[in-house]
Amino acid sequence: MLKIVGFLIIAGILGATGQYAKAAGLETGLPSMLAQVRPAVVSIRAVVSEITTGDALDDPNIRKALGIPQDVLIVQSGVVVTGSGVIVDRENGYIVTNSHLIANADDISITLADGKGYQADRVGAMRRPISQLSRLKCQICRL
Incomplete structure (x- = not known):
């Protein structure tokens, strides 16, 4: 019974808050x-060329099984990676995204x-090394 009363009190408070917000014109x-x-x-969308590394490729037995010589690096080109970003300066076309998305x-x-698409350039990482964010600049200003 106590739980039901508590629930009704909370529901009443939330309902009143929602009605106040609507009355004030706030959605x-x-x-x-x-x-x-x-x-x-x-x-x-970023097109990336990168050298593939990893524990498996460092293992000489796996390289031998795959027929990859020890002194050969595997380069992947044209790999498409996708992610998201946020427009932080609409007038100048600046966007912030994760550094790993556009690093290479x-x-x-x-x-x-x-749905409109534009080219963008990497203009640098954020100054704080722990942020792991990078900045892009869209070629077309006023996004």
Whole structure:
């Protein structure tokens, strides 16, 4: 019985808060919040060329089984990686994303929430080494 009363009190408080927010002209809830931030989120596509390494390739027995000589490196080119970023300066075209996404990128393109696509350039990592974020600059300003 006590749990039910507690639940009803909490429901009443939350209901009153929601009614106050509506009366004040504020929309509440996840859908309205997502509708507001969605235009700032971009899709990022990077074409990467990288040298493949790993424990398996360091093992001479695996290299022998695969027929890969010891002194040969495996280079993957044209690998497409995807991720997301956030527009942080719409006027100047700056976007922030994870460093690992664009670290070895040869070509970077972004797609806005409205479906428009643009080329972007890596303009550097953030100054804080622990952030693991990088900045992109879109060729077309005023995203």
